[in-house]
Amino acid sequence: MTDNRLLIVGASGFLGHALCDTSSTWACVPASRSGQQGHLALDVTQPDAVRDAVSQVRPQWVINAAALTSVDECERNPDRARAVHIDGTRNLIRACEQVGCGLVNVSTNYVFDGKKGPYAESDEARPINVYGRTKLESERVVLRALCPGIVVRTAVLYGFRPGCRPNFVTWAMAALSARQAIRVVTDEWANPTFVDELAAFIFSLCRTDFRGIVHFGGADFLTRFEMVERICALMGFDLSLVSAATSAEFGQPAQRPLRAGLCTTRAQTLCDVAPAPFDHNVRRLKRVLHQIAYV
Numbered sequence: 306m307t308d309n310r311l312l313i314v315g316a317s318g319f320l321g322h323a324l325c326d327t328s329s330t331w332a333c334v335p336a337s338r339s340g341q342q343g344h345l346a347l348d349v350t351q352p353d354a355v356r357d358a359v360s361q362v363r364p365q366w367v368i369n370a371a372a373l374t375s376v377d378e379c380e381r382n383p384d385r386a387r388a389v390h391i392d393g394t395r396n397l398i399r400a401c402e403q404v405g406c407g408l409v410n411v412s413t414n415y416v417f418d419g420k421k422g423p424y425a426e427s428d429e430a431r432p433i434n435v436y437g438r439t440k441l442e443s444e445r446v447v448l449r450a451l452c453p454g455i456v457v458r459t460a461v462l463y464g465f466r467p468g469c470r471p472n473f474v475t476w477a478m479a480a481l482s483a484r485q486a487i488r489v490v491t492d493e494w495a496n497p498t499f500v501d502e503l504a505a506f507i508f509s510l511c512r513t514d515f516r517g518i519v520h521f522g523g524a525d526f527l528t529r530f531e532m533v534e535r536i537c538a539l540m541g542f543d544l545s546l547v548s549a550a551t552s553a554e555f556g557q558p559a560q561r562p563l564r565a566g567l568c569t570t571r572a573q574t575l576c577d578v579a580p581a582p583f584d585h586n587v588r589r590l591k592r593v594l595h596q597i598a599y600v
């Protein structure tokens with residue numbers, strides 16, 4: 306095992322990008338399904354490829370940021386969700402056990418039913434869709450492992466990374482800056498999480514002796530509609546372009562936990578981190594997006 310080295314699995318994704326390009330004291334080795342841009346090729350569903358990559362890199366920790374994050378796609382294709390989330394995590398754990406390194410598995414507030422969020426680590430998980438159920442099962446794989454295992458649950462990631470698909474915040478910003486009307490739900494709560502802050506938290510956490518489940522989310526609990534209201538106020542967009550809807554009106558294949566979100570007391574105790582307010586991070590994002598004429 307090589308001290309100070311992290312293997313980032315799912316490096317082509319949003320969090321994967323943030324982990325690989327945020328400066329830290331760790332040396333990060335990126336791995337992605339397609340092996341693009343000099344990444345190691347690592348499809349988590351292929352046990353041999355996983356074992357070869359982990360034994361070649363011999364990191365101190367593997368960070369698993371690979372997932373099927375389309376909640377509706379998981380509902381339509383549960384076999385694929387199980388393969389990526391459960392079998393994929395099991396393959397990573399077996400490889401970590403062989404090398405003697407740890408696994409940080411990134412998970413979600415969607416393991417809860419959304420009846421009484423924000424949730425603490427001690428609250429009972431009761432997922433209501435395939436995405437949440439398969440992510441919860443992947444957590445159990447990690448917590449039963451013989452190697453060091455950490456589950457970091459997070460919620461509604463936002464921020465900007467070139468080449469990544471838009472997230473809720475950048476989607477709303479792009480649409481509103483082009484004066485397109487959007488419909489946004491008023492009954493889904495969470496604490497949106499700035500991806501840069503999550504990456505920094507994971508780096509700190511890997512320096513601790515902590516094992517188990519920890520929640521990391523942003524400082525403010527907001528509905529999607531409230532997030533867009535704040536974005537309009539901070540960026541000077543026209544709020545009349547935004548119409549309100551309920552989650553049920555969208556008729557999506559997967560049911561969403563409505564009152565979701567995560568309490569982050571444990572995270573703050575472990576790593577002395579304090580996520581910045583949503584408004585502060587939106588202002589940061591505004592500066593970056595103006596510089597590249599994204600909005």
Ligand SMILES: NC(=O)c1ccc[n+]([C@@H]2O[C@H](COP(=O)([O-])OP(=O)(O)OC[C@H]3O[C@@H](n4cnc5c(N)ncnc54)[C@H](OP(=O)(O)O)[C@@H]3O)[C@@H](O)[C@H]2O)c1
Nearest residue numbers: 315317318319320338348349371372374411413459461462
């Ligand atoms: N985004 C959110 O709002 C949010 C909220 C709560 C929790 N999370 C969790 O945070 C983590 C990171 O999410 P994200 O937003 O960065 O997701 P993302 O942008 O959708 O990235 C997920 C990555 O997983 C990769 N992947 C899928 N199947 C794979 C496989 N078989 N082998 C290897 N890689 C595979 C994808 O690569 P390809 O493109 O090649 O398929 C993609 O790069 C996930 O665990 C997610 O569940 C996200």
